[in-house]
Amino acid sequence: MLSSSPLLVLVVGFCLTAAVSADVDCSKRPPFVNPKTCCPMPEFVTAELKEKCAQYNITRPPPMDGEASGSFEGKRRHHHPHPPPCLFSCIFNETGIYVDRSLNQAKLTSYLQVVFKDSTDLQTTATEAFTTCATKVAEFEANLPARPRPSPPPGMPICPHDAGHLMGCVFRxxxxxxxxxxxxxxxxxxxxxxxxxxxxxxRGPPPSGEEM
Structure with a gap:
C-alpha cells in the first residue's frame, strides 16, 4: 500500500453502516485500528512506480457547499477521502495490469509475484480480489447514469475513475x-x-460497486 495513503481512510471509511447481522451491532462503530496492523501486507506500489506516477498523487479537495449536494459521489468525497484516480490509472498503465477497463491476468500474476514474493497466500487472495473487483467495477460503470462528469478543479488532471474504484475494491x-x-x-x-x-x-454502493 502507499504509505500514509488516503486509501487507509477509504478502507476504514466504508465501515459506517446499518445493521445487517444479528451478531454484530452495526450502529456501533468499533475503535479505529490501522488496517495495516490487522493485515500487515507489504507495499503494493513499488518505489519505481511511486516515482513515475508522483505527478498524479494529488488529492482532490472536498467539494464546495452545494457541489454534488444530492449525489452519493459528492457526499462520499466529502466524508471519505479516496485515492486520486489518476494515480492508479498511471500505476496500472505502467504495469499493464489494468488498461482500458480490461484486467491482464498474466501481468497481474507477474507483478504480485514481485511485490508479494514472500506470501503465496497473499498472491492468491490478491488475484481473486482483482478478478472479482474488475467484474464488479465493469458492472458498476455500465450502470452509471448517462450524464457528463463534473469538471475537476483547476490544476487537477482528468482521468477515468475506474482505476481508483478498482483499487479501493481490491484493498477492501x-x-x-x-x-x-x-x-x-x-x-x-x-x-x-x-x-x-x-x-x-x-446509502448507495461503494465506488467499486462491491457489496460488503
Missing part, C-alpha cells in the same frame, strides 16, 4: 479476506473485521 477485499498466514487476530482487529464484513454502507 484484501482487508476482509486477509490470509490467515499473515492476519493479526488480536481482539481489536477481530472486532473491526467482523464489523467490516457484516455491515454495509448506509
Amino acid at each position: 477485499n484484501l482487508m476482509k479476506n486477509c490470509p490467515a498466514s499473515i492476519r493479526n487476530d488480536s481482539e481489536e482487529c477481530n472486532q473491526a473485521r467482523e464489523f467490516f464484513t457484516n455491515c454495509k454502507p448506509p
